[in-house]
Amino acid sequence: MTDSAPEQLTVYGADWCPDVKRSRALLDREGIGYRYVDVEQDEQAEALVRRLQDGERRIPTLVWPDGTQLVEPSDEELTAHLER
Numbered sequence: 438m439t440d441s442a443p444e445q446l447t448v449y450g451a452d453w454c455p456d457v458k459r460s461r462a463l464l465d466r467e468g469i470g471y472r473y474v475d476v477e478q479d480e481q482a483e484a485l486v487r488r489l490q491d492g493e494r495r496i497p498t499l500v501w502p503d504g505t506q507l508v509e510p511s512d513e514e515l516t517a518h519l520e521r
Contacts, residue, residue: 444502445470445471445472445502446464446469446470446471446472446499446500446501446502447471447472447473447474447499447500448460448461448464448471448472448473448474448497448498448499449474449476449482449485449486449496449497449498449499449500450473450474450475450476450496450497450498451475451476451477451496452475452477454496454497456496456497456509457496457497459512460497460499460510460512460515461473461497463512463515463516464515467519469519471499476494476496486498489506489508490508495508495509496509497509497510499515505518
């Protein structure tokens with residue numbers, strides 16, 4: 438994994454997390470393509486999330502190709518970001 442901007446939306450999360458499941462379900466319903474990375478299975482991904490959050494590991498963390506990020510977004514926040 439590199440620190441450069443992803444080519445598509447990347448969702449960092451963990452399979453057990455209800456907020457990750459909710460955000461992924463919204464993206465799936467809207468037909469938004471994304472790459473999912475489980476931070477519990479990928480040490481580099483976890484390290485990246487911690488760098489982005491000053492040492493914290495809050496999920497889901499969504500990173501767009503333009504570098505914008507959402508951390509633990511509500512459905513309303515995620516929908517608003519998708520509509521911009």
